Amino acid sequence: EPEVTQTPSHQVTQMGQEVILRCVPISNHLYFYWYRQILGQKVEFLVSFYNNEISEKSEIFDDQFSVERPDGSNFTLKIRSTKLEDSAMYFCASSEVGPRSSYNSPLHFGNGTRLTVT
Amino acid sequence: GEDVEQSLFLSVREGDSSVINCTYTDSSSTYLYWYKQEPGAGLQLLTYIFSNMDMKQDQRLTVLLNKKDKHLSLRIADTQTGDSAIYFCAEGGATNKLIFGTGTLLAVQP
Numbered sequence: 569e570p571e572v573t574q575t576p577s578h579q580v581t582q583m584g585q586e587v588i589l590r591c592v593p594i595s596n597h598l599y600f601y602w603y604r605q606i607l608g609q610k611v612e613f614l615v616s617f618y619n620n621e622i623s624e625k626s627e628i629f630d631d632q633f634s635v636e637r638p639d640g641s642n643f644t645l646k647i648r649s650t651k652l653e654d655s656a657m658y659f660c661a662s663s664e665v666g667p668r669s670s671y672n673s674p675l676h677f678g679n680g681t682r683l684t685v686t
Numbered sequence: 687g688e689d690v691e692q693s694l695f696l697s698v699r700e701g702d703s704s705v706i707n708c709t710y711t712d713s714s715s716t717y718l719y720w721y722k723q724e725p726g727a728g729l730q731l732l733t734y735i736f737s738n739m740d741m742k743q744d745q746r747l748t749v750l751l752n753k754k755d756k757h758l759s760l761r762i763a764d765t766q767t768g769d770s771a772i773y774f775c776a777e778g779g780a781t782n783k784l785i786f787g788t789g790t791l792l793a794v795q796p
Contacts, residue, residue, distance in 0.1 A: 601782065609784050
């Protein structure tokens with residue numbers, strides 16, 4: 569069964585450094601998402617992306633964050649200057665179609681990248 | 687704002703049924719989802735139900751939805767040790783911005 573893959577599985581970085589988290593969504597999917605889970609807290613929506621632009625973003629997704637689809641297969645999340653509170657598990661997800669289509673296309677998640685900021 | 691609540695922990699014996707409960711607040715929810723997370727793994731989609739349905743069955747899994755009470759449950763029949771995991775309830779409305787619950791840790795005792 570096709571799956572969403574994320575690399576690396578674990579990233580350790582120093583405060584103030586830039587990190588790029590990488591994702592390869594399922595190949596025929598058109599909508600892409602990033603969610604995160606701080607240890608002990610709920611999984612939270614960060615951003616959704618379609619047709620090379622952001623569809624929706626949460627309050628968490630401030631100017632330090634950016635997303636990009638640099639080629640036909642990768643979807644990246646960049647954190648420009650990491651803070652201690654950015655430490656979390658970051659999940660990429662994709663769906664075949666978007667939320668306003670005539671049928672449901674549930675989100676499929678990757679295994680996550682655990683980001684540790686020291 | 688929207689909120690999804692779940693109990694934190696459930697312990698059952700192998701072979702018994704497990705029932706994991708979830709409540710949500712957003713009355714405009716379109717779909718409700720159950721995801722499973724095993725240690726060190728991602729969020730695996732288990733099943734989902736459209737908000738105009740009351741029940742959905744998929745092999746050992748039964749989802750019940752009480753839209754009036756905004757209550758969702760996941761029943762796992764004949765629970766196995768391999769079912770031990772964290773189970774997340776999530777609701778989605780007009781967008782695919784899912785709101786997740788805290789997750790319920792299911793421990794299956796042999």
